[in-house]
Amino acid sequence: MIIHSSDQVSRARFLKRFPVPKNFGVPAESRIVQGRTWPAPEGARRVKVFKIYRYDPERGTNPRIDTFHVDLDDCGPMVLDALIWIKNKVDSTLTFRRSCREGVCGSCAMNMDGTNWLACTRFISDLDAPAVIYPLANMRIIKDLVPDLTHVFAQYEMIEPWLHVKTPDPEKERLQSAEERKQLDGYYECILCFCCTSGCPSHWWNGNRFLGPATLLQAWRWLTDSRDEGSEERLDRLEDPFRLYRCHTILNCTRTCPKGLNPGKAIAEEKKAILERRS
Numbered sequence: 001m002i003i004h005s006s007d008q009v010s011r012a013r014f015l016k017r018f019p020v021p022k023n024f025g026v027p028a029e030s031r032i033v034q035g036r037t038w039p040a041p042e043g044a045r046r047v048k049v050f051k052i053y054r055y056d057p058e059r060g061t062n063p064r065i066d067t068f069h070v071d072l073d074d075c076g077p078m079v080l081d082a083l084i085w086i087k088n089k090v091d092s093t094l095t096f097r098r099s100c101r102e103g104v105c106g107s108c109a110m111n112m113d114g115t116n117w118l119a120c121t122r123f124i125s126d127l128d129a130p131a132v133i134y135p136l137a138n139m140r141i142i143k144d145l146v147p148d149l150t151h152v153f154a155q156y157e158m159i160e161p162w163l164h165v166k167t168p169d170p171e172k173e174r175l176q177s178a179e180e181r182k183q184l185d186g187y188y189e190c191i192l193c194f195c196c197t198s199g200c201p202s203h204w205w206n207g208n209r210f211l212g213p214a215t216l217l218q219a220w221r222w223l224t225d226s227r228d229e230g231s232e233e234r235l236d237r238l239e240d241p242f243r244l245y246r247c248h249t250i251l252n253c254t255r256t257c258p259k260g261l262n263p264g265k266a267i268a269e270e271k272k273a274i275l276e277r278r279s
């Protein structure tokens with residue numbers, strides 16, 4: 001006789017009432033499987049466990065989670081230090097991007113314990129035990145922790161992120177008052193790490209047409225620049241039910257920005273500017 005737990009019974013009842021489509025869930029070849037476990041080096045006294053997403057599309061195998069035991073006494077304090085330690089001392093095939101090591105280039109963005117951030121500015125001590133490291137969500141994966149940014153940079157290109165001028169060039173530079181320059185604060189600091197875009201639910205569902213918070217914040221950076229003379233065309237490009245208006249002010253973007261910026265506010269400014277020019 002089969003004995004059902006009350007959980008199983010209620011699940012069966014639920015599925016009967018709300019049958020899920022056959023293709024519901026993740027296809028078998030995309031399921032993440034248990035990977036290899038690498039032990040701590042002999043004699044290590046302070047060890048932190050890292051569970052890291054591994055995937056190589058060229059090998060045709062499932063993504064997997066490898067487990068690494070990192071000797072904290074032999075490694076710097078940041079998550080990026082741990083990844084470099086693993087690559088140098090345990091598994092040289094672990095693949096990730098990094099350049100500046102200072103939170104400036106934006107290339108080491110990844111998901112750590114469920115939050116998008118920069119690996120070089122996140123302390124290992126702030127992560128859970130074990131620490132769980134994934135690439136940025138909702139991006140194609142080139143390998144391991146390296147997302148393919150082709151699409152999000154193509155969206156960035158659409159806003160023409162450079163100064164548009166119509167008046168003849170002055171003899172020297174185009175000047176800005178201190179007050180005008182201040183208008184760029186909160187926008188010019190964006191390092192295009194795409195933590196925000198990867199964390200935006202509207203971009204998950206409509207990423208082909210919704211520009212996403214990083215690109216929209218950058219769009220406002222140019223709209224608010226006193227030297228720029230292309231505001232009308234810039235707003236024309238944004239005035240579209242998908243490009244701008246798919247933002248539903250969920251503010252995941254603002255919560256996850258490692259530079260403390262507020263893409264949600266930039267998007268609200270753009271909607272307001274479009275309304276104001278209509279009136």
Ligand code: SF4
Pocket residue numbers: 199200201202203212213246247248249250251252253254263264267
């Ligand atoms: S506020 Fe808009 S852009 Fe930011 S996460 Fe929410 S929907 Fe995305």
Ligand code: SF4
Pocket residue numbers: 189190191192193194195196197213214217256257258259260261262263
């Ligand atoms: S707004 Fe913040 S999270 Fe988004 S790309 Fe710029 S720096 Fe990264």
Ligand code: FES
Pocket residue numbers: 097098099100101102103104105106107108109118119120121
């Ligand atoms: S390595 Fe440049 S931001 Fe982390």
